[in-house]
Amino acid sequence: MLVLTLWPVNAIANPTFSVVVGLSKPPYVLQATDSGFEIELVRNVLQTMGKSAKFVYVAFRRAPKMLGIDDIDAVMTMNPRTFSDASRLSDVYITYQNVAISLKRNQFDFSSISDLGAKSIASFQNANKVLGEEFAMAANKSPLFMEVADQQRQPALLMRKRVDVLVMDNNIFNYLIHQQGLAERANEFSFHYLFPSSPYRMAFKDKRNIALFNHMFNEYTKTEDYQNLIDKYPLFTP
DSSP: OHHHHHSOGGGSOOSEEEEEEESOBTTTBBGGGTBSHHHHHHHHHHHHTTOEEEEEEEOGGGGGGGGGSTTOOEEEEEOTTTOSOGGGEEEEEEEEOEEEEEEGGGOOOOSSGGGGGGSOEEEETTHHHHTOHHHHHHHHHSSSEEEESSGGGHHHHHHTTSOSEEEEEHHHHHHHHHHTTOGGGGGGEEEEOOSOOEEEEEEESSTHHHHHHHHHHHHHTTSHHHHHHHHHSOOSOO
16 A cells, blocks of 8 residues: 555546557357457556556567557556567566477477478467577578467468468467367377467556556555465466
């Protein structure tokens, strides 16, 4: 309460807080229902800051530029590779684990990210920035490289042999194959853990919100409500 009491009034004066988020990437973001682990996490932390989150969905590639729009207050799922002004970024609030996924029957043996360059790849938008220079070089060498705005399309691209490899978060893939009736075929996939984890931050227009968000996030992670959220959306790396 001390933090809220002493915080400048104009930093929390607007109760409605417009937050840009990428298109559906379940279980983190469920656009149709304004829910998902990451959506609900951010909503709950902002609520402790006295703000009511309003989520604005855009293609992930467009998200970093949206902070320049007058009515936008923050952008979710950013890092220094996708958002150039590090002074507007919060501490890490969520971590994704991206993997390369192939069909087991192909018996691909990848020992490094650069090995992916010999295969056709379907990734998420901005992967060539988010996943670093080695992946960007592999994507450039790939005979076919596509970035998919709607990640729900990715499993079908692999199953129909449109691409050799998917690059995506392991939780998103696990969720989608269950939703798309492919869970019983889970043993047909090989997971190649080539990438380090991807920590993400919030980008705020008003820098005065950053320290408050960091503090409230840390406090929220100690609550029963946070544990209930994890139980609601079981993740490999919450």
